[in-house]
Amino acid sequence: xxxxxxxxxxxxxxxxxxxxxxxxxxxxxxxxxxxxxxxxxxxxxxxxxxxxxxxxxxxxxxxxxxxxxxxxxxxxxxxxxxxxxxxxxxxxxxxxxxxxxxxxxxxxxxxxxxxxxxxxxxxxxxxxxxxxxxxxxxxxxxxxxxxxxxxxxxxxxxxxxxxxxxxxxxxxxxxxxxxxxxxxxxxxxxxxxxxxxxxxxxxxxxxxxxxxxxxxxxxxxxxxxxxxxxxxxxxxxxxxxxxxxxxxxxxxxx
Amino acid sequence: xxxxxxxxxxxxxxxxxxxxxxxxxxxxxxxxxxxxxxxxxxxxxxxxxxxxxxxxxxxxxxxxxxxxxxxxxxxxxxxxxxxxxxxxxxxxxxxxxxxxxxxxxxxxxxxxxxxxxxxxxxxxxxxxxxxxxxxxxxxxxxxxxxxxxxxxxxxxxxxxxxxxxxxxxxxxxxxxxxxxxxxxxxxxxxxxxxxxxxxxxxxxxxxxxxxxxxxxxxxxxxxxxxxxxxxxxxxxxxxxxxxxxxxxxxxxxxxxxxxxxxxxxxxxxxxxxxxxxxxxxxxxxxxxxxxxxxxxxxxxxxxxxxxxxxxxxxxxxxxxxxxxxxxxxxxxxxxxxxxxxxxxxxxxxxxxxxxxxxxxxxxxxxxxxxxxxxxxxxxxxxxxxxxxxxxxxxxxxxxxxxxxxxxxxxxxxxxxxxxxxxxxxxxxxxxxxxxxxxxxxxxxxxxxxxxxxxxxxxxxx
Ligand code: SF4
Numbered sequence: 267x268x269x270x271x272x273x274x275x276x277x278x279x280x281x282x283x284x285x286x287x288x289x290x291x292x293x294x295x296x297x298x299x300x301x302x303x304x305x306x307x308x309x310x311x312x313x314x315x316x317x318x319x320x321x322x323x324x325x326x327x328x329x330x331x332x333x334x335x336x337x338x339x340x341x342x343x344x345x346x347x348x349x350x351x352x353x354x355x356x357x358x359x360x361x362x363x364x365x366x367x368x369x370x371x372x373x374x375x376x377x378x379x380x381x382x383x384x385x386x387x388x389x390x391x392x393x394x395x396x397x398x399x400x401x402x403x404x405x406x407x408x409x410x411x412x413x414x415x416x417x418x419x420x421x422x423x424x425x426x427x428x429x430x431x432x433x434x435x436x437x438x439x440x441x442x443x444x445x446x447x448x449x450x451x452x453x454x455x456x457x458x459x460x461x462x463x464x465x466x467x468x469x470x471x472x473x474x475x476x477x478x479x480x481x482x483x484x485x486x487x488x489x490x491x492x493x494x495x496x497x498x499x500x501x502x503x504x505x506x507x508x509x510x511x512x513x514x515x516x517x518x519x520x
Numbered sequence: 521x522x523x524x525x526x527x528x529x530x531x532x533x534x535x536x537x538x539x540x541x542x543x544x545x546x547x548x549x550x551x552x553x554x555x556x557x558x559x560x561x562x563x564x565x566x567x568x569x570x571x572x573x574x575x576x577x578x579x580x581x582x583x584x585x586x587x588x589x590x591x592x593x594x595x596x597x598x599x600x601x602x603x604x605x606x607x608x609x610x611x612x613x614x615x616x617x618x619x620x621x622x623x624x625x626x627x628x629x630x631x632x633x634x635x636x637x638x639x640x641x642x643x644x645x646x647x648x649x650x651x652x653x654x655x656x657x658x659x660x661x662x663x664x665x666x667x668x669x670x671x672x673x674x675x676x677x678x679x680x681x682x683x684x685x686x687x688x689x690x691x692x693x694x695x696x697x698x699x700x701x702x703x704x705x706x707x708x709x710x711x712x713x714x715x716x717x718x719x720x721x722x723x724x725x726x727x728x729x730x731x732x733x734x735x736x737x738x739x740x741x742x743x744x745x746x747x748x749x750x751x752x753x754x755x756x757x758x759x760x761x762x763x764x765x766x767x768x769x770x771x772x773x774x775x776x777x778x779x780x781x782x783x784x785x786x787x788x789x790x791x792x793x794x795x796x797x798x799x800x801x802x803x804x805x806x807x808x809x810x811x812x813x814x815x816x817x818x819x820x821x822x823x824x825x826x827x828x829x830x831x832x833x834x835x836x837x838x839x840x841x842x843x844x845x846x847x848x849x850x851x852x853x854x855x856x857x858x859x860x861x862x863x864x865x866x867x868x869x870x871x872x873x874x875x876x877x878x879x880x881x882x883x884x885x886x887x888x889x890x891x892x893x894x895x896x897x898x899x900x901x902x903x904x905x906x907x908x909x910x911x912x913x914x915x916x917x918x919x920x921x922x923x924x925x926x927x928x929x930x931x932x933x934x935x936x937x938x939x940x941x942x943x944x945x946x947x948x949x950x951x952x953x954x955x956x957x958x959x960x961x962x963x964x965x966x967x968x969x970x971x972x973x974x975x976x977x978x979x980x981x
Pocket of ligand 1: 781827828829831832833834835887888890
């Protein structure tokens with residue numbers, strides 16, 4: 267099985283370690299994984315702004331680049347949801363390349379949980395951790411149960427993290443409220459977005475957590491910006507980093 | 521008609537969200553309602569099934585709306601009601617005024633109705649010399665303060681009890697500085713009692729109308745609708761044409777969903793059925809209002825918005841609504857459903873509303889009739905771009921992004937420059953008011969190299 271790594275644009279440029287952790291993790295699990303050259307972005311910023319015409323060529327490029335692989339794995343729920351649920355309008359219903367990419371693009375936790383079905387990991391993480399559920403992971407990919415629906419689903423992010431030894435779970439009171447990032451929303455509605463982010467951070471801090479983990483780095487980028495501005499006693503880590511055995515920064519500094 | 525100001529949600533939200541104490545209190549009050557709703561929804565094992573049923577019934581109703589309306593009119597008329605048809609708000613108001621004039625009425629009592637709010641009925645009647653008393657407590661508070669409701673179920677949710685005390689002190693003569701809810705409610709009760717006794721015509725909204733029987737259902741928690749129409753001889757019921765359900769038995773689905781979704785109660789305190797006028801000496805007038813609904817029905821993209829039963833759950837759950845307040849939407853119906861509906865009336869005036877959303881999708885999952893609200897908001901954005909209503913600056917930046925993402929070389933170069941400049945530039949140059957991101961947040965610390973660069977170095981094949 268050939269697996270292509272899809273690294274969203276902002277991860278590539280600003281959070282390379284999340285991508286490296288994803289790669290190392292998959293390699294350690296024996297996956298034959300490559301990073302196709304020439305990839306950029308899934309087109310989500312344009313699509314979410316409503317600029318369909320600007321998104322279309324980017325989407326087509328994406329499918330062209332990734333269609334040769336058996337599976338495509340992405341350490342971001344939001345970008346995965348973009349490909350799986352919002353690409354339809356750019357392709358014909360019976361486009362074989364598109365249908366292949368659409369059905370074979372997975373978010374990282376989803377891939378580990380459903381495709382690889384991993385049952386153990388030799389990794390320690392003896393820290394207090396709370397999960398920030400990303401809205402797109404939750405409500406578009408259904409990676410877990412969301413509080414509005416009375417449907418019980420497996421929480422794939424937590425299940426995967428539960429394979430790590432030593433995590434002490436902390437839970438924010440609002441289990442899955444939006445952090446306020448929302449892509450261009452964060453700039454468009456800067457005041458409301460920041461207020462949402464501050465509330466989110468406060469809820470996680472109050473839970474006693476010292477590591478705020480998420481499967482979406484975009485939410486974390488926004489929350490981290492607030493944490494650093496407010497010097498809040500918590501740090502963010504991507505799930506891939508925890509699974510790959512990285513330590514929280516505060517441990518190194520201590 | 522004088523041209524209306526463009527609604528700019530971020531600007532209108534700013535003062536609300538800047539008042540930290542108020543927005544937290546507003547957020548928590550609504551979150552409390554949302555949590556109650558979760559408990560109630562969770563206590564019904566077939567909750568998700570009910571939502572699907574409700575959505576199917578609505579789809580069927582809207583598809584055959586013309587037939588059901590005719591059936592409703594026939595059956596309501598047979599019960600002795602008079603049915604009026606209004607194409608728009610102006611016609612609705614004229615019809616109501618004519619009925620009032622026919623009965624030489626100077627005073628009306630009105631129970632909660634977002635439709636009359638949508639039609640601007642209060643102002644219209646007052647301009648015509650008629651006293652209008654809103655009898656829902658929240659609406660009365662808002663009315664006394666000369667404001668508009670900020671929520672469709674909890675019209676005065678933006679006002680604190682201390683402020684209600686001030687308003688009542690001024691208008692009803694309660695003690696200065698009083699803020700005890702019990703005391704204030706009692707004062708309002710006495711005040712409204714007099715108004716009920718003096719009312720000559722009662723106006724109500726309609727929660728559901730049943731085609732099969734010609735009957736109406738009005739749900740309230742205060743019993744004010746019942747009181748408002750029990751004393752006067754004339755009852756005018758104003759309803760949007762989408763309030764119809766085909767069969768009597770369909771009600772069971774919606775009644776179970778409505779109160780649970782709205783306030784987290786198993787059922788509203790009063791669920792009143794009106795089948796024709798009360799007695800031979802009374803009159804029941806039903807005004808069926810289109811006001812843009814047929815147009816919405818013709819839209820493949822937004823038709824499902826007509827399913828809305830006005831429970832307000834999407835507002836209670838919306839993290840943006842909770843922190844920006846209902847008035848920031850400058851529309852009769854605020855929140856997610858309001859942001860879908862308002863642009864259908866005037867896309868250029870309400871163009872900022874579809875962007876007042878982080879696309880979290882909580883509204884779609886909470887909606888008892890399964891309107892895909894956040895997908896509709898996304899669809900609106902496309903629509904607005906198609907109508908050339910997106911600001912030039914945004915259009916240009918999206919064009920630029922598209923070009924960038926089509927070329928890996930350009931993309932790498934831009935990324936390199938971005939990281940470099942972040943490293944070199946002093947903090948004040950990157951963190952200032954010109955960069956909206958950095959008003960409340962720090963930018964990420966730029967890493968030494970990009971992943972693609974790392975990969976090329978470390979995983980050469
Ligand atoms: S859109 Fe749905 S959740 Fe919102 S008010 Fe209407 S029925 Fe309720």
